[in-house]
Amino acid sequence: METKILKLKLKIWRQKNANSVGSFVDYDVSVSPDASFLEMLDELNNKLESQGLEPVVFESDCREGICGTCGLVINGQPHGPIPRIATCQLHMRNFKDGDTIWIEPFRAKAFPVIKDLMVDRSGFDKILQAGGYISANVGGAQDANMIPIPKDVASEAFDAAACIGCGACVAACKNASAMLFVSAKISHLGLLPQGQPERYRRVDRMIKVMDELGFGSCTNTYACEAECPKGISVKFIARMNRDYIAAKLKSKTLEQV
């Protein structure tokens, strides 16, 4: 086991609440390279608390890269320098002794800062609550094997469903677009036979809410895919756009929605 300790300079965004102006505050920390990035912040907070100071507010929960709660911009990159992991999976062995690390919240108009590094991502749920589901009441389901689904279709639906809803795609995008997130949900459900009846109604409603919430447009920079901890592909955005156009062409019944 490695015993070397890293000495680092942290520049952390502190902001009292949504209405106040924030700024970077400097902290010096020493940490084991085996520790995770968030464990480093835990240690810093423990030190601040022992001095009676308010710790840095940041969110995390599962610390296994699956719940999507954590999300920091580290040296300018959502979830930090290592591709395809969430912030909680980043370990300190990826940094060098003496490094300076800049830590900021996800920034987007639709993700207002609540305090320090904690942001409000409830817009994502509002989009999902506008049709991001398959209408299937409990009690009426047929035997599961009555709906055979080709392995590659199930697998592609899974690739889209792997989204953890962290919001890194929005934070990475210069337009703060949520198209990767929304298209992942639309593709997950739209690829499966069970999702067909509501396919076009769904895309129409979800995109409408997405636009209303102030998320930007997609200009094909692919920054979202590059920063996505689950590697969700931008091909789903193309797929969503096709469905959206189809929905508009079929929109006779949709106008009443």
Add this chain to the structure above:
Amino acid sequence: MIKLESKVPSGNISEKWTNHKFNLKLINPANKRKYTIIVVGTGLAGASASATLGELGYNVLTFTFHDSARRAHSIAAQGGINAAKNYQNDGDSVYRLFYDTVKGGDFRAREANVYRLAEVSGNIIDQCVSQGVPFAREYGGLLDNRSFGGAQVSRTFYARGQTGQQLLIGAVASMNRQIDLGTVKLFTRREMLDLVVIDGQAKGIVVRNLVTGEIEKYSAHAVVLATGGYSNVFFLSTNAMNCNTTAIWRSHKRGALFANPCFTQIHPTCLPLHGESQSKLTLMSESLRNDGRVWVSKIKNDMRQPNDIPEEERDYYLERKYPSFGNLSPRDISSRAAKEVCDEGRGVLGGEAVYLDFRDAIKRLGRNVIEERYGNLFEIYETITGDNPYQVPMKIYPAPHYTMGGLWVDYNLMSNLPGLFVLGEANFSDHGANRLGASALMQGLADGYFIIPYTMGDYLASYKPTLVDTSHPEFEKVKNEVQETTKKLLSIKGKRTVDDIHKQLGRIMWDKVGMARNEKGLKEAISQIRNLREEFWTSVNVPGSGDDVNQTLERAGRLIDYLELGELMAIDALNRNESCGGHFREEYQYEDGEAKRDDENYSYVAAWEFKENFNWELHKENLVFEYVKPAVRSYK
């Protein structure tokens, strides 16, 4: 005087649930919307309950401390969900799943509940598929299965290594649909801090708004708790950082009985500790034991690298001790076996870890197959440890993972307090003294999709509870008590941090109320926990205020409850003079080290009633086994 009535219906076990459903009273569809139901928690049990109650037309208020319902810790379940579909034609049946679960729980679960769980397991898979859960499939388009510990059939359905995530996304989507339709109202970033009981019935909850700090009151005709387990009492566990016992513990202090608190599951395949700063332990799915072989060196303090240890000097101890189940032996048995070889000094480099090796599986099946089955788990492992498990065996060690104990409930999943229902890991009902792998997801969804929708109607129709206004003096009283506690926490300004005290509690729990327990250690634990509790109230330091986001305050509130629950866990473990499942008392074992159960004296559910000044009164629900006759649980 509390009388425990399990309300298990009479009749043959295979007909109990069917008959019971017919006998339960109904609420007319037009009247359902007049009833308000509070659901706390949005994991599999809470989200599925909210969705289903909403579908029926009830007015549902759902609460979560997360910013989004989808983040509940069910999401982290990796391996799979059991169901007695027998799609593999390998001899599975409802009865076999029932049998395996009762035996796996070491004969400390209620037979009727377990049978019902097995009975609805198949419907769960049907429901999930209809919602769009992308389970793994064969090339023919049909569903695939894998094996899990404690079973000799393949009945586990999975979605790569992210089954919990996909099931939760499905359940939350169903709930989102009800939110869209207006039957469910979701309150995020709210933590339940107390239960309001009026005239003996659960009437509402008091929550803290985690953003504004405001203490809010909500009333309902019934309250459903689906708030998960309490493994974080150990500080280090595989639970998420924010998992806590507050909702069920504070309900316990308001009169709900806490059953079998000492039944905790230590999961055999977690990543070993890396150091003092560690915040949590990471689980590696049990599914890895389908193809991975567990071993240690035959020599004590062997300092060689694993790949330098020749085959004949390796001890595949699970295959040696339990030849019929081998690496798929149940969790309690596998964990204890790992502890045993490490205590002998044969762990990895003489320390606390054993190897989980895929060398032979890669040789047999090829790297591609292993990558397809476990690719994401291998990636997680490499990210955390820096080791590549395709080349070097994984290092694993047991860690607290799941708690079988929880609030006592009857067959209708209602606690002894009328109107308070408890679902999923938060109740005690289905897993006895040890839960089998891939059964937690099954129970959460069974409770939420298929049981509560029936039993809730019966409660409302039989008790005819009224809705109390939140201006009622009892609501005010509870709110004031919650505010007083907050004020007190903020005013102590002592020298110790919350985590510092929590870590100390965790060490006491792990050393003395962990994988192996004995009378002396348990008595020491009780007095140490009491002292630590006193120290907490004089020397904790909670900076900041109660009027905005204050995560230290949140953690301090949860720690209050762990410091009380920890004591009850030790008391329960001390009371149970036998070894069974996850509860291993060193005084009660056979010569070969296997657990020695005492059916004559301890075939009961220990349900504890909270009394003044941290005294508890024990109530017993005797367990009757009509179908699966208790026997020494052998996996040899």
